[in-house]
């Protein structure tokens with residue numbers, strides 16, 4: 567195994583509400599390494615109020631962190647990405663070919679408001695597909711209305727979306743109800759990829775090890791492999 571791949575991380579310093587400094591970013595990388603992560607796709611927010619860094623800024627921050635990690639001998643690969651808060655503007659960006667997909671893929675990480683209607687999310691998936699990309703729905707367990715309806719969840723996967731769940735939610739860090747819903751999705755094979763959604767080197771750090779151990783205990787190894795790196799390695 568080449569190690570886990572974290573496709574959702576606010577690890578780049580100073581671009582959003584994630585890491586605040588190069589030191590913190592390096593600490594996050596050290597933690598990630600200890601957790602078994604060997605590749606990270608950096609996904610700063612593109613969301614009014616939280617940060618909307620330009621592509622060049624992301625690229626520059628990525629190169630700086632990559633160089634610092636090398637200097638500090640932290641063997642974790644870094645790739646570029648963005649977490650888009652879905653809105654009309656994002657669609658226009660994608661249509662013009664100015665988006666920043668995950669790594670070298672045609673997958674874009676998108677998030678929504680937690681109370682967003684199912685229909686709106688379905689339409690977003692359709693529109694993103696129309697723009698030539700495949701969406702990865704960030705922390706799908708947060709969208710209450712979508713989670714109420716497993717048929718719709720399975721439907722948007724059939725439309726080409728991947729569903730990402732946060733590692734903390736698997737372990738109950740976001741409440742028991744969320745955990746139960748995530749377990750049901752896992753049993754049904756509706757989860758495509760686990761990410762940390764790390765924001766710091768503290769409480770919201772890039773923790774994955776305990777989640778991975780739990781998953782390997784409960785679910786078929788082949789499925790867990792795909793959740794932790796198998797799927798994502800196609801995107802690097």
Ligand SMILES: [Fe+2]
Pocket residue numbers: 574576649704763
């Ligand atoms: Fe995030």
